[in-house]
Amino acid sequence: MLIRINQDAHPIAPSEITPESLYRGRRNFIRAAGLGAAALAVSPAFAAAKLGAIQKSPLSSTEAPTALKSVISYNNFYEFGTGKEDPARNAGRFKTRPWTVRVDGLCAKPRTFAIDDLLKLAPLEERIYRMRCVEGWSMVIPWNGFPLASLLKQVEPLGSAKFVEFVTAADRATMPGLALPVLDWPYTEGLRIDEAMHPLTILALGLYGEELLAQNGAPLRLVVPWKYGFKGAKSLVSIRLTDKQPATAWNIAAPNEYGFYSNVNPEVDHPRWSQASERRIGEFTKRKTLPFNGYADHVARLYAGMDLRKFY
């Protein structure tokens, strides 16, 4: 599949390189088009805005990130269709500006955040995380965002808050997948409060240094790297602190297949397929899946004493 072309054998002739004036001209053209027809806002599937300063993080993986092309074209986002290429194809009408996120529930200062305020809420970090899908494939994604804890601290959670519920966008006009009752819309997810406050748990607003595209969960999504990918709720509209374990979309759909915790666990198979190995996108052979997706040192203690076969 990967055909390596020897660069030395085909040197790039200076004549093939686009002169600066030309590509600047193209950019001006795009900018003009953007101003005229708001093209950039209309089609978030293809245009991404650069993010500002981004700090590196010691929590990042040193593994090679998956190609951007794969990260933005191979997605599970059922609100835009159940095929892997559906989200990139069908997200064209989805609007991520204006956007607000309501953060409330058991907290002292419930608040509604506008997306542009969220972008400035905390220093943006690059977090290069493994992402393991429950279907048996994985990627390494350089997310840009900040710890979820940074946001939750702003609303001052009460001591009675034991869980966090995430509700995602469900706009029938721009999300064609909602027409099918595949899941109980809107898609909901949940974390225990200690999972939510864990430094590895982030709100991602971008990847590869650019704002998220719709297919990746724009304008902001949850990323919990030691759990199966579906726990990372996309296009969040509401974050609520509760004292009860929230219902989650996949658990409602198939409780015997998708538990509330859904920690990556090679020992506990999906009832219909093995979770012992995974195919890293871009690789030919499969690799062994690691407990907690390789983050056991950071998070295994959160589940001390729990039977992970029961709490899958």
Add this chain to the structure above:
Amino acid sequence: MRAAAPTAPPPGRRPPHGPSALQLAAAKSALFLICLLPLGWYLNRLLNDQLGANPIEAITRASGEWTLRLLLVTLAITPLRRLTGWHWLIRLRRMLGLFVFFYASLHLATYLWLDQFFDWAAIGKDILKRPFITVGFAAYLLLVPLALSSHNAVIRWLGGRRWQALHRSIYAIAVLGVVHFWWLVKRDITEPLIYALILAALLGARAWWREQERRRQLAPRRPPAGKTVIPIVPR
């Protein structure tokens, strides 16, 4: 999987309105090439890196889907023949059936090689433990004797009746194939449902015609109206 009836028409005569030997040969050649189109399409995309981020999944999926599609086409021959009266269609069925086997073999090979990398212990466990793999594998095993007996010499050796009885397992294979697809999808059953409905229509048509035939044979033979029939009563 089924071939033409072993009893060939006498030389020199052919059924009325049927295609000539030459036309039939042309139809078979065309069908052969058509059946290879999916393979060519996916090979071309594979070599040009156009199968998306997970080409192995795309190949697995495509080979499975084309197995099912061609299987449904094979099963459509009999109803089509009945509805159109084009009895020569049956002469194309063996090739279709063999292509079902061809794509099923590619599908299985993809699983054995690109998914499991010939880890036989894991494969054995998968077959026993994962219902969708169990039924898929069973369907393939049932296909093997049908492919092996798709040859005139084997049909002569088996005898038409036994050959036909053997090849009736294609109905079970088709059901297993659709169940295999149904059980593997995560949530959205639209596609397997479409295959299931087509299969139900194809099998349902057969059941209905069979029932009609049974009733016709059971019904008392009424004399044509307007004619007096003198019953023959034994004295």
